[in-house]
Structures are given as C-alpha cells and as structure tokens.
Amino acid sequence: MARARLLVAYDGSAFHGFAPNEGVETVAGTLVAVIGRVVRRPVELTGAGRTDAGVHGWGQVVSLDLPEGTDLDDLARRVNKMAGPRVVIRRAEWTDEEFDARFSARWRHYRYHVLLTPQPDPFRAATTWHVGRPLDVSNMQLACDPLIGEHDFSSFCRRPKPGPGVTPPSMMRRVILARWSEPEPDLLRFEIRANAFCHQMVRSIVGLLVDVGLGRRRAGEVNGVLHAHDRQAAGQVAPPHGLVLWEVGYGDT
Amino acid sequence: MARARLLVAYDGSAFHGFAPNEGVETVAGTLVAVIGRVVRRPVELTGAGRTDAGVHGWGQVVSLDLPEGTDLDDLARRVNKMAGPRVVIRRAEWTDEEFDARFSARWRHYRYHVLLTPQPDPFRAATTWHVGRPLDVSNMQLACDPLIGEHDFSSFCRRPKPGPGVTPPSMMRRVILARWSEPEPDLLRFEIRANAFCHQMVRSIVGLLVDVGLGRRRAGEVNGVLHAHDRQAAGQVAPPHGLVLWEVGYGDT
Numbered sequence: 001m002a003r004a005r006l007l008v009a010y011d012g013s014a015f016h017g018f019a020p021n022e023g024v025e026t027v028a029g030t031l032v033a034v035i036g037r038v039v040r041r042p043v044e045l046t047g048a049g050r051t052d053a054g055v056h057g058w059g060q061v062v063s064l065d066l067p068e069g070t071d072l073d074d075l076a077r078r079v080n081k082m083a084g085p086r087v088v089i090r091r092a093e094w095t096d097e098e099f100d101a102r103f104s105a106r107w108r109h110y111r112y113h114v115l116l117t118p119q120p121d122p123f124r125a126a127t128t129w130h131v132g133r134p135l136d137v138s139n140m141q142l143a144c145d146p147l148i149g150e151h152d153f154s155s156f157c158r159r160p161k162p163g164p165g166v167t168p169p170s171m172m173r174r175v176i177l178a179r180w181s182e183p184e185p186d187l188l189r190f191e192i193r194a195n196a197f198c199h200q201m202v203r204s205i206v207g208l209l210v211d212v213g214l215g216r217r218r219a220g221e222v223n224g225v226l227h228a229h230d231r232q233a234a235g236q237v238a239p240p241h242g243l244v245l246w247e248v249g250y251g252d253t
Numbered sequence: 254m255a256r257a258r259l260l261v262a263y264d265g266s267a268f269h270g271f272a273p274n275e276g277v278e279t280v281a282g283t284l285v286a287v288i289g290r291v292v293r294r295p296v297e298l299t300g301a302g303r304t305d306a307g308v309h310g311w312g313q314v315v316s317l318d319l320p321e322g323t324d325l326d327d328l329a330r331r332v333n334k335m336a337g338p339r340v341v342i343r344r345a346e347w348t349d350e351e352f353d354a355r356f357s358a359r360w361r362h363y364r365y366h367v368l369l370t371p372q373p374d375p376f377r378a379a380t381t382w383h384v385g386r387p388l389d390v391s392n393m394q395l396a397c398d399p400l401i402g403e404h405d406f407s408s409f410c411r412r413p414k415p416g417p418g419v420t421p422p423s424m425m426r427r428v429i430l431a432r433w434s435e436p437e438p439d440l441l442r443f444e445i446r447a448n449a450f451c452h453q454m455v456r457s458i459v460g461l462l463v464d465v466g467l468g469r470r471r472a473g474e475v476n477g478v479l480h481a482h483d484r485q486a487a488g489q490v491a492p493p494h495g496l497v498l499w500e501v502g503y504g505d506t
Binding site: 009010011014056058076080084085086087088089090119120121122123125127130 | 262263264267309311329333337338339340341342343372373374375376378380383
C-alpha cells in the first residue's frame, strides 16, 4: 500500500456534510464507497476539513492508502464518472507515507460569498448568501482587524456536547488573513485563512461582519465579542451554502 | 387593465421548459400561478422565447396584463418570495399596450457555455456542457462565418410534426452575430444573436461547431450543412443545460 493525496471538489447541497455519517449521504462516505469499488478493497480516508452539511468544497484535500501501482489518473476518471459531478477528484497523486491531509496541513483557506442584489439570483442561490441589501464594506473590513493573530475563538465556535470524559477542546486558533473584496458588482467575497478552524467559526464570523455591514452592530464591537469568550456574543450564524473550503496549505504549495 | 413587462431569470434544470404544459412544472405555468395568486385574478402571459426543458433564462421577457395600479415592485418581491430562487422577476415595469414580448422583439441573444477541463466541475455542471477536451477555437470561429445573414436554417431545426392542416413553418432566420470567446481559462462561451430562432437551432449549431473544434468535421463543411436543408447533415445536438436565453432586444435597449 502507498499513500495518495487527492484534491476534491463537491457541491455541499448534495450531501449531509463531509464526515461519514451512518444512514445519510456524505462526501467522505461517497468517496470511500466509490474508491473501494474501483480498487476492490475497503479504504479509509482523512480529510483536511470536516465541512458541515451544505458547505461546499473546492480545494478539499484527502489522504488515503491505496494498493501500490494503482493508476491514479484512471482512478480519478472512474470515480468522477460514478460520483461526479456532485463530487469530483480534481487531482490525484502519490505522496510520502508521512503525509496526513488533516495533521500535515499548515493552513485552511475558506471563502464566503454574499449577494447584494435586491432580487435573488437562480444561478447563485446555491453558492451565495442572498442578503439583498447594500453593505458597508469598509466597516466590515475594519471589523476584521481584531480577528488577525492567535486568539481564543470561543465566541465564534460551537462547542462539542459536554459529557463525562469529554475534555473541552482548545478554541485557540491563529488567523492569518481576513479580507473582503467585490469580485463582481453586488457580489462580496470574504476570505479567511487560519492554521485551523473550530466548528462554525467562519459562519459565525461572517454573521457578525454582515451585521456590521448592515449597521446593526459597530466595527468597534468585534474586539469585545472576541474577548467575551461567549457564543451568545457573536449573534447570527451565516447560512452554510455561501461557504466553500477553497484551499489547504501544506508548505509545498 | 394595463400592460406590464417583466424581465425574468430561471434555472432551467428546475422546470420542464418555459411554455405551460399540463401536468408538469414549467416557468410560465409557475409564473401564471404565482402572479395570479398575488393579484387575485387569472392572468395570461407571453414570453419572448419558448426555451426547452433544461435551458436557462437570464433575460427572458414576459408581457401580461395586470390590474391598473398594481404595485409592480411589491409584485416582484412577493413572486420572488414564493417562486424564487428557481425563477425570479429581475425587473417589472409598465409598458404601452402595443408591447408584446414575442412579437415586438427585434432579436434574441443566447449564450452557450462549454467546459474544457479534463475533470467535471460540481459548480458549473448545471450551466455548462462538459466536453472535457481542448477545442480549436479559431476553427470554431471560422465555422461561424457562413451562418451570418439570412438563411433557411432547416438543417439546424427540429420541425413540428407534419399532419393534416399543418403548414410547414418557414425556417428563414437572420443571424446577426455568432462568436466564440474564452471568458475564463477552460471555459468557452458561444454567443449568437438572431431576429428569431427555430426549435433546437442554437443547440444544433453548437453541436456542429464543437465537432469542428474536436477536429471531427472541418470548418469548410458548415456551408454545405447549411445549404443541405437536411437535419441529418448537422450531426449532434448539444445538451440543453449549457444554453441560456441571455437578452432580448426591442429597439429600446
């Protein structure tokens, strides 16, 4: 067996999230089933990011062990024929056995798209949050400043259910960049890169920043929200379908 | 009653075509039902182009009579809330009583998108034809030349079923422009504008031009296909989901 690395894209609206989940269709569940059929043996895989139901993937990275000598181009073609276009292997290559899609990752980069047109758009409905009103982008950009650097992001993260034997996980994360741009008229793009993200962190940040853009909250409040370490402080969580796992960095890209 | 003009967008994959059709969901059928509910009386509408099942609309134009004094902005908002985002009124305005979306139109402009990436793309699967191989765009552009001008497009059109009392309709159409561009890497766009189109005309033309791009046919053959007046001469018909009714011209735009 040898370690392979896959670059995977998927339409999140077609799946109940990335991670395997008994009884529902997930991205990893689908890949495991289809790849297993191609290589004629059970496979296990690791993803760089466990995206939630409805969240899209463009640059999701997956590592898994495959029989040596497997023709990876042929594998990708066959998987894409069986599982595509909802989920697609964009690239497949051999890598060293130390490589782990999750633990080798140095950063994850997400994008979130917000649509400002007064009327909804049938062609962007599945990949944007239709806010439908003008937003104050310079205030939203200003509000990003306090997020940069290493912080406890408890205010923006959904905690796992507490229970006996469950150690509350650390919410310390290092945000490397957070910026807004307008790649097309009336379409805003938020980009955020961090060493890692905790659960619902991007969507909670976007929810707060859009509230700032709407004038419901002030840019100056973000620092206080961050240091409250209280999930109630952040406010609304942006819907999942505007979010896409865009790229994962391993130091080699 | 007064004449209104609507600019309508829709995701063709969600409907069985534009024209009302008993027992299946169509764009016009949905609009008539929803608008009728808002204005509390039955309405009838005319569309500029009867797009087929799977074909999208961005700039479809619809004319219909509504009670005078109807608040059109409010109507659009309510229709979009009920029927959107699959079908959306982008703009609604009053127009003169002579205006007819179909018969007042001077030209229709369609776009067709072809995706060249070797692997499919989950986010463009619904709006592009995934050919997945490089195409010779300059040959495809050359092959457009014979199409410009007024011709009998029988070779590219599906005829209505013959029968007693059915006069074979004229297939004479005037093509004003036909051009290929590459707005993004690996994404080709075909634009074609004509006074009107007959059934499956754009998709038959695209099918032939892609065959030219693949080297299966020569650009020099297009003139012969056009003058054959024989539907068998054109070859493959491109799939509907790459096609979108982009704009309709009335002399005022």
